[in-house]
Amino acid sequence: MPVSAIALKVGAVAGLGLLAVPFLGSAEAADVPEVTQDRLSPVAIAADTAAAASLSVHSSACFTARKVGVAVRDAAGNRLDFPGTARNVRICPDGVTVTTAARTLPAGVYTAFGTWQDGNRRWHNLPAQTLDVRSTGTPAPAPSPTTAPTTAAPSPSPTATPSPTASATSSSPAPGFTASPSAGSSPTSTAGAPTWSDDFDGVNVPLGSWTGCSNGPSITASHCTGLPAAVDSKWWAYPDGWKDTSKNGTYSPSKTMSIANGQMNLHLNRDASGTWVSAPVPKLPSPTGGGVQYGRFEVTWKATSAAGYKMAWLLWPDDDVWPQHGEIDFPEGDLNGTIKAFMHRADATSGSDQDAFSTGVPTAGAWHTSAVDWQKDGVTFYLDGKVIGRSTARIPANSMHWVLQSETALGGTVPAVGSSADIAVDSVKFWKAG
Numbered sequence: 001m002p003v004s005a006i007a008l009k010v011g012a013v014a015g016l017g018l019l020a021v022p023f024l025g026s027a028e029a030a031d032v033p034e035v036t037q038d039r040l041s042p043v044a045i046a047a048d049t050a051a052a053a054s055l056s057v058h059s060s061a062c063f064t065a066r067k068v069g070v071a072v073r074d075a076a077g078n079r080l081d082f083p084g085t086a087r088n089v090r091i092c093p094d095g096v097t098v099t100t101a102a103r104t105l106p107a108g109v110y111t112a113f114g115t116w117q118d119g120n121r122r123w124h125n126l127p128a129q130t131l132d133v134r135s136t137g138t139p140a141p142a143p144s145p146t147t148a149p150t151t152a153a154p155s156p157s158p159t160a161t162p163s164p165t166a167s168a169t170s171s172s173p174a175p176g177f178t179a180s181p182s183a184g185s186s187p188t189s190t191a192g193a194p195t196w197s198d199d200f201d202g203v204n205v206p207l208g209s210w211t212g213c214s215n216g217p218s219i220t221a222s223h224c225t226g227l228p229a230a231v232d233s234k235w236w237a238y239p240d241g242w243k244d245t246s247k248n249g250t251y252s253p254s255k256t257m258s259i260a261n262g263q264m265n266l267h268l269n270r271d272a273s274g275t276w277v278s279a280p281v282p283k284l285p286s287p288t289g290g291g292v293q294y295g296r297f298e299v300t301w302k303a304t305s306a307a308g309y310k311m312a313w314l315l316w317p318d319d320d321v322w323p324q325h326g327e328i329d330f331p332e333g334d335l336n337g338t339i340k341a342f343m344h345r346a347d348a349t350s351g352s353d354q355d356a357f358s359t360g361v362p363t364a365g366a367w368h369t370s371a372v373d374w375q376k377d378g379v380t381f382y383l384d385g386k387v388i389g390r391s392t393a394r395i396p397a398n399s400m401h402w403v404l405q406s407e408t409a410l411g412g413t414v415p416a417v418g419s420s421a422d423i424a425v426d427s428v429k430f431w432k433a434g
Contacts, residue, residue, distance in 0.1 A: 218289030291401030305364035308415030326396030357389025
């Protein structure tokens with residue numbers, strides 16, 4: 001249906017998950033230096049306590065790796081990688097050490113390994129070791145150095161405005177975040193590479209470039225003419241001038257959105273002339289040019305704290321029939337509050353007819369990977385690989401579009417003049433339901 005009709009919102013791969021190792025012909029192998037993992041730590045951390053990882057490597061010859069990071073897999077093969085993938089790392093025979101950003105993990109036994117990407121975007125996994133996440137938090141001895149050579153392995157290949165509901169909040173990281181997280185947990189409903197994804201790699205769209213956003217007959221037919229063609233083919237945004245849910249903010253991609261350093265940045269802010277917010281819309285593969293029916297929706301993000309702003313990332317019915325056709329919101333929360341999840345039930349007669357799940361986790365201050373697994377028989381919400389809620393009754397069944405709606409808070413707190421909040425988005429992924 002036409003985008004103009006959409007109102008604003010009120011409210012595992014099995015096994016270890018290591019990648020298959022392809023045969024490299026002599027010409028292809030010649031440009032891949034031998035990288036040796038010297039040390040990977042920690043080998044144990046306390047459950048639900050933020051910890052960083054450290055990876056030391058050296059190479060047979062000096063070269064620059066596009067990315068270097070530390071991957072983590074749980075027993076089901078879900079990706080729970082440490083955030084803070086380092087970019088453009090110079091690796092030489094005398095070695096280099098990379099330290100990731102911190103993350104938390106539930107208690108359990110995991111597999112961790114270093115991983116790096118060469119100039120041709122091929123991924124190479126280093127030797128794996130056990131990571132023990134203990135309820136007591138008692139650390140284990142440091143790992144012994146390893147001299148095993150790297151194993152070459154490519155990485156997996158990588159609708160529209162929401163409408164009223166009764167729940168929403170916000171979150172965001174500041175422009176200029178350089179440490180960006182790796183992918184989060186693998187989908188439970190589908191296996192393999194995402195159907196649609198964007199890690200914003202190699203793209204530069206400065207603030208002020210996200211202009212000319214039109215409201216077409218469908219999401220895929222809506223465009224922002226100021227964007228490079230490759231970005232426009234994947235993204236749309238609420239046009240300049242649309243009011244947000246609380247009516248205290250105005251959507252303005254030209255004043256709030258940019259892409260740099262492998263991240264999309266949403267710079268919510270208030271100046272003397274107004275309060276400016278943003279709502280990027282992924283152009284997911286759709287037979288109608290609008291939304292999708294079922295699948296897994298995953299974002300890796302970080303936010304800064306500020307009063308008066310919120311995030312309410314949601315799936316909204318394409319036909320705009322609300323509350324009868326439901327709504328799914330996650331992550332949702334004020335930027336100076338905590339992360340919540342909501343599923344507004346099908347056949348509802350009010351916005352309060354919903355399942356609500358509260359995590360108690362602050363919206364701002366840390367990298368998170370949030371995922372919604374929407375299936376015919378249920379909706380499951382994941383935060384950093386941990387299930388935080390599941391709905392099993394009156395599941396929305398109509399096609400929905402996905403919006404990263406980031407705007408002003410609903411509780412009556414108006415952002416102060418001169419205030420700002422930022423949301424850094426490191427990757428966005430969608431798996432079509434099998």
